[in-house]
Amino acid sequence: MNAVTQHTLTIMLQNETGALVRVAGLFASRSYNIDSLNVAATADPAISKLVLSIRGDDQAVVQIVRQTRKLIDVLEVSHQATAD
Amino acid sequence: MPRNRTIVNAQLMNTQSTPASAGNLHPLAAKSMSGAEVIVQVLADEGVDVMFGYSGGAILPVYDAVFRYNATHPNDDGSEPLPLIVPANEQGAGFMAAGYARASGKVGVAVVTSGPGATNMVTPVRDSMADSIPLVVICGQVGVAAIGSDAFQEAPVSTIMGACAKHVFLVTDASVLEATLRTAFEIARSGRPGPVVVDVPKDVQNTALTFAGQGQLPIPGYRARLRNVQSAQLDDAGCASFFEALAKAERPLIYAGGGVIASGAAEALRGFVADFGLPVTTTLMGLGAFDTTDPLALHFLGMHGTAYANYAVEDCDFVLTLGARFDDRVAGVPDKFAPRAKFIAQVDIDPAEIGKVKTVDWHHIGDLRRTLERLREYGAAHGIQPRQDGRYAAWHAHIAELKRVHALNYDHDSELIQPYAVIEAINRITDGRAIISTGVGQHQMWAAQYFDYRAPRHWLSSGSMGTMGFGLPAAIGAQFARRDATVIDIDGDGSIRMNLGELETVTTYGLPVKIVLLNNRGDGMVRQWQKLFFKGRFASSDKSLHTKDFIKAVQADGFTWARRLERKEELADTIAEFLAFEGPAFLEVMIDPDAGVYPMVGPGMSYAQMITGDFIASRQRAAGDETLRNDMF
Numbered sequence: 001m002n003a004v005t006q007h008t009l010t011i012m013l014q015n016e017t018g019a020l021v022r023v024a025g026l027f028a029s030r031s032y033n034i035d036s037l038n039v040a041a042t043a044d045p046a047i048s049k050l051v052l053s054i055r056g057d058d059q060a061v062v063q064i065v066r067q068t069r070k071l072i073d074v075l076e077v078s079h080q081a082t083a084d
Numbered sequence: 085m086p087r088n089r090t091i092v093n094a095q096l097m098n099t100q101s102t103p104a105s106a107g108n109l110h111p112l113a114a115k116s117m118s119g120a121e122v123i124v125q126v127l128a129d130e131g132v133d134v135m136f137g138y139s140g141g142a143i144l145p146v147y148d149a150v151f152r153y154n155a156t157h158p159n160d161d162g163s164e165p166l167p168l169i170v171p172a173n174e175q176g177a178g179f180m181a182a183g184y185a186r187a188s189g190k191v192g193v194a195v196v197t198s199g200p201g202a203t204n205m206v207t208p209v210r211d212s213m214a215d216s217i218p219l220v221v222i223c224g225q226v227g228v229a230a231i232g233s234d235a236f237q238e239a240p241v242s243t244i245m246g247a248c249a250k251h252v253f254l255v256t257d258a259s260v261l262e263a264t265l266r267t268a269f270e271i272a273r274s275g276r277p278g279p280v281v282v283d284v285p286k287d288v289q290n291t292a293l294t295f296a297g298q299g300q301l302p303i304p305g306y307r308a309r310l311r312n313v314q315s316a317q318l319d320d321a322g323c324a325s326f327f328e329a330l331a332k333a334e335r336p337l338i339y340a341g342g343g344v345i346a347s348g349a350a351e352a353l354r355g356f357v358a359d360f361g362l363p364v365t366t367t368l369m370g371l372g373a374f375d376t377t378d379p380l381a382l383h384f385l386g387m388h389g390t391a392y393a394n395y396a397v398e399d400c401d402f403v404l405t406l407g408a409r410f411d412d413r414v415a416g417v418p419d420k421f422a423p424r425a426k427f428i429a430q431v432d433i434d435p436a437e438i439g440k441v442k443t444v445d446w447h448h449i450g451d452l453r454r455t456l457e458r459l460r461e462y463g464a465a466h467g468i469q470p471r472q473d474g475r476y477a478a479w480h481a482h483i484a485e486l487k488r489v490h491a492l493n494y495d496h497d498s499e500l501i502q503p504y505a506v507i508e509a510i511n512r513i514t515d516g517r518a519i520i521s522t523g524v525g526q527h528q529m530w531a532a533q534y535f536d537y538r539a540p541r542h543w544l545s546s547g548s549m550g551t552m553g554f555g556l557p558a559a560i561g562a563q564f565a566r567r568d569a570t571v572i573d574i575d576g577d578g579s580i581r582m583n584l585g586e587l588e589t590v591t592t593y594g595l596p597v598k599i600v601l602l603n604n605r606g607d608g609m610v611r612q613w614q615k616l617f618f619k620g621r622f623a624s625s626d627k628s629l630h631t632k633d634f635i636k637a638v639q640a641d642g643f644t645w646a647r648r649l650e651r652k653e654e655l656a657d658t659i660a661e662f663l664a665f666e667g668p669a670f671l672e673v674m675i676d677p678d679a680g681v682y683p684m685v686g687p688g689m690s691y692a693q694m695i696t697g698d699f700i701a702s703r704q705r706a707a708g709d710e711t712l713r714n715d716m717f
Binding site for chain 1: 242243246247250251252253254256271302303304305306309434435436439440
């Protein structure tokens with residue numbers, strides 16, 4: 001079945017004004033609770049790397065990944081699931 | 085939560101400018117301009133022919149640049165090339181821009197000042213996002229150095245709008261202003277359309293710049309995803325599996341949404357139905373995507389959709405979903421939506437809508453028009469012609485019977501004026517060719533149900549957000565988009581009050597907008613729900629003690645044709661006169677305050693439990709009353 005598990009999403013983000021707020025805001029407005037969030041610079045100063053973890057079933061995570069890909073300044077989203 | 089608002093990295097903000105050949109160099113390239121002049125020039129280059137907005141301190145440089153542009157670039161007939169239409173309230177400007185965009189398919193533009201100007205724009209921006217309407221909203225902002233200091237008329241627009249818009253830019257580096265504006269238009273109109281907000285600090289508007297005449301911001305992630313979707317071609321295997329499933333179906337149905345209109349796919353849909361013979365029901369947003377007078381049209385489905393459309397959804401064994409999203413007003417109980425469908429197909433340009441609410445058996449992510457044309461080509465090449473083969477003869481007969489037996493109906497014998505009769509009387513004259521805007525509530529549903537919609541972009545209504553007050557400003561914007569069209573705002577006494585100040589905008593600009601106020605002295609839809617779910621306790625929805633004389637109000641705002649209709653026998657003649665009047669006209673109709681909206685699929689109910697009221701035939705006695713729950717709005 002669709003078990004709730006821990007998922008780690010890695011988001012490559014254009015370092016735009018307000019970009020981080022938009023990612024965090026998207027998760028909040030769609031009722032996803034971010035358990036942890038790490039933001040780091042990359043070798044390319046124009047790009048930040050976000051690593052965040054959330055809990056949810058597979059369908060919920062697929063949906064939030066797709067919604068994240070709709071943000072204009074998101075370059076890439078990848079995700080791995082780990083059993084809780 | 086860390087915020088990176090102040091980061092303006094020169095490298096990432098570098099604009100994408102490919103060297104232009106001499107042939108397509110902008111005639112004004114390398115010209116010195118202020119930031120405000122750059123904004124106006126990009127608007128002109130993008131084909132903007134009208135904009136809507138209210139001035140204020142932080143946007144004054146742009147307003148001055150518009151004034152000077154209009155003075156120096158008059159049209160041949162002496163008119164202004166970029167007229168700036170001033171509402172009573174910025175929310176009005178936003179809905180005028182949205183009405184313009186909905187009626188024309190072009191990007192609507194609004195220009196407002198900082199702080200309250202921008203926050204008054206939040207509702208139209210969110211409304212346009214929810215209905216996928218392309219807007220570019222330019223907001224003035226306090227100077228860059230003052231941002232974050234609680235300055236006069238400061239609001240955190242990028243944060244507020246970021247949660248509502250398709251995208252928001254805060255331009256703190258004047259050198260990227262030009263590219264940002266061009267990119268805003270690109271984002272607003274591409275893919276699934278939506279509103280884009282550009283927040284421009286006043287000092288950026290005043291910065292001396294050199295106009296480039298070209299260039300956009302690099303948004304590689306968005307563009308790559310857009311390219312994927314736009315180039316996605318439905319392959320032979322995809323077509324084959326679609327038609328294989330269709331071949332097994334005996335009762336296939338198309339469920340078409342606003343995406344058909346946004347993507348310009350109405351013509352392709354008509355061809356698809358001509359080829360394959362699938363009946364069509366649309367969503368509220370999809371009204372006009374398929375001519376509602378066609379024998380295979382089922383008008384719209386859902387909570388207040390036609391009974392015959394909802395029964396057809398109950399009966400069908402195959403659903404082709406086109407640019408629709410199983411919204412809760414359509415699929416209140418997703419598991420029970422189209423319960424006999426063995427196969428559900430979905431085509432959408434937005435990957436996030438595939439399977440979001442309802443799991444589908446087949447899908448294609450891509451442009452609707454091209455997808456429908458591709459399916460038609462494949463069908464033609466493989467001799468697939470179920471309509472000509474008479475495969476659906478029994479289904480078509482069933483559809484015709486549903487439409488006959490469960491047609492919309494109401495109390496024709498009542499002494500009180502029935503709102504449905506008012507709309508039918510208008511429709512007899514306009515014949516499905518007028519542009520109709522509405523507020524939100526009962527009158528909105530009656531207008532959706534009882535008007536014919538023969539073509540896209542004739543139905544302008546706040547579908548997803550359900551914003552009362554939408555109708556009047558949207559009609560104004562639509563009249564600017566379609567100057568020769570008959571534009572009618574069907575409004576309610578609750579909704580019209582919300583943006584009543586825009587009555588004056590109609591007469592100020594001499595627009596021949598027609599306003600029909602269906603007055604039932606209260607918030608009728610709220611009253612209907614209070615009757616059903618709150619034992620008739622009409623908390624705050626009754627307006628019978630309100631004293632406004634709407635006729636005097638509109639006369640004060642300069643309407644010379646303003647009448648109140650209270651006698652049923654005068655209905656036909658009054659409406660004929662009203663529509664024949666050349667200028668702005670206002671008709672208030674005192675309607676039966678107990679008139680309800682039927683059919684109704686209550687919240688949390690399936691279509692099988694639809695209530696059809698006293699005048700529309702039901703297939704079964706409504707069994708659902710006990711199951712209604714008032715917490716399932």
